[in-house]
Amino acid sequence: MNYSKLHCRLFLLVAGMLAGASIAVASGEGTQPRLNQIQVIGTHNSYAQPPDPRAMAIMAPRLQAIFEGMFTRMSSQEKAKFAEEHPVLLEKGFGASLDYIHPPLEYQLRAGLRSLEIDLYVDREGGRFADPLPYRQLREAGEKDLAPLYDNALREPGLKVLHVADVDFRSHCPTFRICLTQMRQWSEKNPGHSPVFVLLEPKLPGLNRAIPGAAEVDAFTEMDFDEMDSSIQEVLGRKRVFTPDDLRGSAATLEAAALSQDGWPRLDQSRGKFVFLLLVPGENFEALSPYTARRPSLKGRMAFMQGKPGMPHTAFVMVDNHLTDPAVIPSLVKRGYLVRSRADIDTHEALLNATERRDKTLASGAQVISTDFFAQPNIYGNSYSVTPFSGGARCNPVNSASNCSIGQ
Secondary structure, three states: OOHHHHHHHHHHHHHHHHHHHHHHHHHHHOOOOEHHHEEEEEEOOOOEOOOOHHHHHHHHHHHHHHHHHHHHOOOHHHHHHHHHHOHHHHHHOHHHHOOOOOOOHHHHHHOOOOEEEEEEEOOOOOOOOOOOHHHHHHHHOOOOOOOOOOHHHHOOOOOEOOOEOOOEOOEOOOEHHHHHHHHHHHHHHOOOOOOEEEEEEEOOOOHHHHOOOOOOOOOOOHHHHHHHHHHHHHHHOHHHEOOHHHHHOOOOOHHHHHHOOOOOOEHHHHOOOEEEEEOOHHHOOOOOHHHHOOOHHHOOOOEEEEOOOOOOOOOEEEOOOOOOOOOHHHHHHHHOOEEEEEOOOOOHHHHHOOOHHHHHHHHHOOOEEEEOOOOOOOOOOOOOOOOOOHHHOEEOOOOOOOOOOOOO
16 A cells, blocks of 8 residues: 555545635634624613702703803804704703613623713812712702712712713712723623623813802813723723724724724624723814823724724714714724714603614614613603613624624
8 A cells, every 4th residue: 555645645635624624614704793793782871870859950950051051152053963962951951851760780781781881070089079069059958868879989089980060970880990890790790791882981171160069070181091091901801801902903003904804803702892982072082182192093092082084093983863964874884983873862762752763773884872761661651762682782784794693
């Protein structure tokens, strides 16, 4: 027997089998979507607890007067945009716009929501938001049994989590580190979970300056953003976070990596991870410039910062209202950007049980869709809701492959 020929034949046979296996694996990967080829449902102001009605009765008229004064000074274009973004605030008042209730973060994650929104306030010394203005006034008037706050946590130095200082301030996790700890604890119990997109909104000075006695809101500095990033890394751990560095690799810019065909990782490479998305309130990029200072394409940062196409750091874009221009979101998604949009806003859709905005936003391909109503019946007793997907995510209706499969 010619052993050399036999070995050659065996080698070719094995090589052929391996090649076949290789092709099969590659084919299997074709059904696996990338991180930007999925769609998830999440909540808006995810941490929020209902305000004490007595505090809202004091503060809502003050805020309403401020908003109405601002509205009269706006241009017609600004008025149209404000009405689009805050329909209930203009029609029914500030308090009605906040009439939603969220359960604790762990409940939301266990229910299949895969996006959370966290508002952040600077509090370097601690205690700045521990004794809100309406609570002081209510106690002076003899009121008792006010809706509780986490007073001890609010007195600690560090980033705080609340919606509007001295107005809508009750939170399931009053400090950023507590919120992160709750996320980590759920993640530890559910290894291999589908990725969670965490929207971070740094609150800027402005509104509270018009309310005498309200807490002073400080602008974010580079030091405050460093605290934000270090808190993420220390509490969650680097391995649980997909960062701009992970996407950029050797690409010239973060945007170039986001738009490349194979830039975003496969879903199976993203399981068990959190993706932080830093919002830019009012698209005030100057106010958030400390986050990008000396950090080209967000080098070394933990969060993807909202941007516009053409900015070197842009991998993530915000388009809150899909109905304004229905061509925008699908175009951005097809190019490779991550997009966040909203299925409802200011309780408007839920009050009317109106589903057009929800349904069209789901079909738009926006990867992250936020709602204040994920269960039915909702608090108004009707069926309006935006139901989380089984397993936390679904294949994107716009940019995933026809044979896409999420798997488990």
